[in-house]
Amino acid sequence: DGRTPLSLAAGEGYGATMQLLLERGGTNVNSRDNNDRTPLSFAAEIANEATAQLLLEREGVEVNSKDKDGRTPLSWAAGKANIATIQLLLKREDIEVDSKDYNGQ
Template sequence: MVENVNTKDKHGHTPLIDAAKAGDVDAIRDLIGRGADLEAKSEKGKTALHYAAANGQAAAIRALLEAGAQVDPRDLEWHTPLMLAANYGCNECVEDLLTAGADPLAKMKLGNTALTYAEANGHPDTLDLIKKAQRAKSGTA
């Protein structure tokens, strides 16, 4: 059992980040219950929510959001969890993040959006989800 729940390894990963990457919801809840920092960032500026999204861990995303994690944190390149979920085509992750209020129009430093990533990586269903959310946000539904 981890003594200090916010201890970071050489990559800046906390036990919560590792649990989110693995989709271990029980560990996520245990760590949060013991005071894990939901917004702790790795050396790349990613939070547990970023790692859950990048690894297609929808249940982990829900657990983190239910515990109060910010839905649109930015990493060092300004990626949001939604962008990472779209990049890997995790529709359930994208839906959960959008339902929680993720901004489908957010842009990273180079101007890419979640839509850019879904399109570039050939995820048509993800693309449709994001387009619908973008239309709703811009009022052109």
């Protein structure tokens, strides 16, 4: 499915593993799987505020990245009613709150 170790750790909420991978260097915080999902989109989906925060602290993280369906990390968080993650994302000045997916939602 094209997921990287960082993406897998983010999707499971394994913050300590993510921290190790990020500190090691050379880890692409914006890596994409076969569905164009990033580690941040997986962290946003599972409602783990700490893992989302780890990624949001990284320089160059793409907060508005779109997957193959046009969904952003904010869309994934909102779809699961992950309030804490939504609040983290909304603190970003570069967040696009009106971004729509490819179905117009």
